[in-house]
Amino acid sequence: MNRTEQKQQAFQFIDSHRDEMVSLWQEVVNMEGGPHEKPGIDLVAGRFRQVLDEVGAAIRTVEFAQAGNMLIAELPGPIATPGVLFLGHMDTAIAAGAIARQPFTIRDGKAYGPGVLDMKGGIVAFLYAIKALRAAGYNARPIKVVLAGDEEVLHARSSAPDVFMTEAKGHAAAFNTETGFVDNGIVVGRKGVARFMLEIHGVAAHAGNDPENGRSAILEMAYKIIDVQNLTDKEKGISFNVGVMQGGKTSTAVPDYAKIDIDVRYKDPDDLEWILGKLQQVADKTHVDGTTGKATFMEGIKPMKTTDAVLQLFELVRKTSVENGFGEPYAKVVGGASDSAYSIIAGVPTVCSMGVKGGRNHSPEEFAVVDSLFERAKLLAACVLNLGGAV
Ligand SMILES: [Zn+2]
Structure with a gap:
């Protein structure tokens, strides 16, 4: 199968799994895991682990006594071909009790709930991008997932930054599916x-x-x-x-x-x-x-530095988005930090905020546009295919 056929098949997979994607999104949003709520965050990690298990990934957990654990999953590709990384965090900024007031709900094409945008939706999007790629027989590069459990508390009680840097080394590209923007901005730099x-x-x-x-x-x-x-x-x-x-x-x-x-x-x-x-x-x-x-x-x-390699990866995302009818993204620099800082320090070109699009994260009004879940899963799958690699 050539790359175009693989892409068509991956997109079909996403289209035919829309309900399943939304139901996983609902399930993980309704699991509470706010700042320093380790038991809840570890439950969320357990659910994502099941999904990665289903695609046959080799999974490791990095355990922390006082912080949400990290989840690392690897799918093999050709040896000596640099792999693709998916990064993110499983904790939310919203303290316990929010689910009772605001469980996952969909109204007028928007999904609401704690972490719906930041960033449980983004994780669901890349998990289905990976599933879709596997279903299409993609094997051009290894794929690795690295998820933290304490980003919202700045890794105060863990060594997550070190783990990100060690795990990221040698990869061809990293996609962090943090909070996406409705104006199609893709983050290339952060304070x-x-x-x-x-x-x-x-x-x-x-x-x-x-x-x-x-x-x-x-x-x-x-x-x-x-x-x-x-x-x-x-x-x-x-x-x-x-x-x-x-x-x-x-x-x-x-x-x-x-x-x-x-x-x-x-x-x-x-x-x-x-x-x-x-x-x-x-x-x-x-x-x-x-x-x-x-x-x-x-x-x-640490800051996410806008390197030349970051801008080159952004260009690939921009072209991929345009050629698939997902609009023209622009390169955005923002004040809020993310773990993309660490993959860049490790020398891996990284783009951030590739997750579902929405607004008002860290507030009770947090929302995400439901259709962007499918669009972003497709964009991520297409970007991975456009990275090339072994055929
Ligand atoms: Zn976030």
């Missing part, structure tokens, strides 16, 4: 995110009897908050946001402790050192004598 904690220790004292013996951690923090916000460097594309502040126990005492949580967005993976250095300088510079400060890196996801 990184890093979370820091800055703590101040002062000296407690009675506010009425001996305030002069106190050293206010909150007053010190007031200066530091302004110092941190002022680190924002628009030219370098680095922004600092103090998003949480805590401190003190009662208004009748000089507070001896305060802390802030800082979100930093940045474009170049190499800037992380600079950022930590700047925050350490702010921590070390004292405005209220007798207080001490400390900045700590908590967790983060």
Whole structure:
């Protein structure tokens, strides 16, 4: 069978499995697996594992004690031909209890439910792209799936970034089926995110009897908050946001402790050192004598760098989309991070947001366009075929 026939057969497979695709989508959306909800996330992984089992993949689980497990599946191809990667995450940003209020529902061609867009729909799309390719006898390249269980919490309690980098090495291309866009934007670059904690220790004292013996951690923090916000460097594309502040126990005492949580967005993976250095300088510079400060890196996801190889892969996606009547995608750079950062660091051209199209992710109004589930499955299958490889 030549490539055109394989594509026709793959598309037919997707068309004839629409109900099955929607029912898997419904099933996994209705499994709760929000931030740090390991049991639920591992259940979702178990369901995806069954599907990958059905196509005969060799499956491994990378287990984490305090984070959702990772799922890795491999389908062999010709030896020495670089493979195709599908990447994503199985957790959602929506905390437990949301399913009761908003189970998977379809209204007017749109599907609703936690994670329907970000990114359970995208995983279903690539699973059926793989199934369709297998049904069409595709064997030109090996296929590997790498799914994380804790992307929405920035892999705070796992080594998922290392696993992504190790597993990605040597592949020809990677498709991350993150949250797709209704305007047909395909993500070729993302800012990184890093979370820091800055703590101040002062000296407690009675506010009425001996305030002069106190050293206010909150007053010190007031200066530091302004110092941190002022680190924002628009030219370098680095922004600092103090998003949480805590401190003190009662208004009748000089507070001896305060802390802030800082979100930093940045474009170049190499800037992380600079950022930590700047925050350490702010921590070390004292405005209220007798207080001490400390900045700590908590967790983060590195930036997805727009390399030439990324743009070449985007071009393949663009052409494939146009030639199959799925519209003309454009290359999009966004502020939110994803694990595409790590396959790119591993040297693999990667395009992101290849999943179902929709909007309002991370909110109760999250939705995805139902037809985009089938369109994206077809686009992914056609892109894999257009990557060529052994015949
Ligand atoms: Zn996501």
